[in-house]
Amino acid sequence: xxxxxSTKMLDTLINRVSCGRLKAPAPxxxxxxxxxxxxxxAPDHKHLMPWQYIxxxxxxxxxxxxxxxxxxxxxxDPNISLDKQERALSLPHRAPMVVVAVAKARGNEKVPHVxxxxxxxxxVQNLILGLDSLGYGAYWRTGPxxxxxxxxxxxxxxxxxxxxxxxxxxxxxxxLKAKPIPEVxxxxxxx
Ligand SMILES: Cc1cc2nc3c(=O)[nH]c(=O)nc-3n(C[C@H](O)[C@H](O)[C@H](O)COP(=O)(O)O)c2cc1C
Numbered sequence: 001x002x003x004x005x006s007t008k009m010l011d012t013l014i015n016r017v018s019c020g021r022l023k024a025p026a027p028x029x030x031x032x033x034x035x036x037x038x039x040x041x042a043p044d045h046k047h048l049m050p051w052q053y054i055x056x057x058x059x060x061x062x063x064x065x066x067x068x069x070x071x072x073x074x075x076x077d078p079n080i081s082l083d084k085q086e087r088a089l090s091l092p093h094r095a096p097m098v099v100v101a102v103a104k105a106r107g108n109e110k111v112p113h114v115x116x117x118x119x120x121x122x123x124v125q126n127l128i129l130g131l132d133s134l135g136y137g138a139y140w141r142t143g144p145x146x147x148x149x150x151x152x153x154x155x156x157x158x159x160x161x162x163x164x165x166x167x168x169x170x171x172x173x174x175x176l177k178a179k180p181i182p183e184v185x186x187x188x189x190x191x
Pocket of ligand 1: 016017018019139140141142143164165179
């Protein structure tokens with residue numbers, strides 16, 4: 001049994017594509033509140049709510065994030081070139097908004113951290129799909145900075161936390177084309 005709205009939702013799920021070119025405007029506070037509500041409904045073992053989302057929006061905040069990237073990169077490699085420092089500063093400016101998605105380590109003895117990471121990943125997907133449904137684009141990135149231990153304290157995080165992604169958010173600045181869907185039978189078997 002299915003309704004029209006559930007079919008529409010399935011279309012959103014199937015046709016979502018990442019958007020690598022993003023421009024202003026970013027979603028407003030009200031819209032972000034709505035999509036964060038979707039993110040906070042991720043499946044969550046033992047109700048640990050292991051999620052933290054840190055939003056950087058606008059020039060000043062994106063500059064601050066770039067400076068954190070630069071400092072973390074220097075700590076990782078004190079001989080880093082000026083070019084690479086410049087690149088670190090510029091990275092966040094690929095979109096008008098960057099959301100750092102973090103899986104907190106709650107230390108529950110029955111829930112391994114990988115499950116907190118999975119839950120946050122599910123939250124990120126809800127966030128991205130929510131943005132898509134409102135007409136915004138997003139791009140989920142990690143790269144070396146997600147695994148740079150020096151960045152975590154600069155973001156107020158613990159070393160036991162995991163940066164699940166830097167989610168670039170904005171208005172699509174390119175035509176978004178649905179991508180080919182893999183053959184279901186190549187990935188699914190029925191016992
Ligand atoms: C955990 C995770 C990390 C990712 N990190 C990067 C990244 O650093 N750079 C990148 O180009 N794509 C990265 N991707 C892939 C893109 O977000 C995107 O899924 C991919 O380009 C395919 O595009 P599509 O989502 O439209 O199929 C990452 C995806 C995931 C799930």
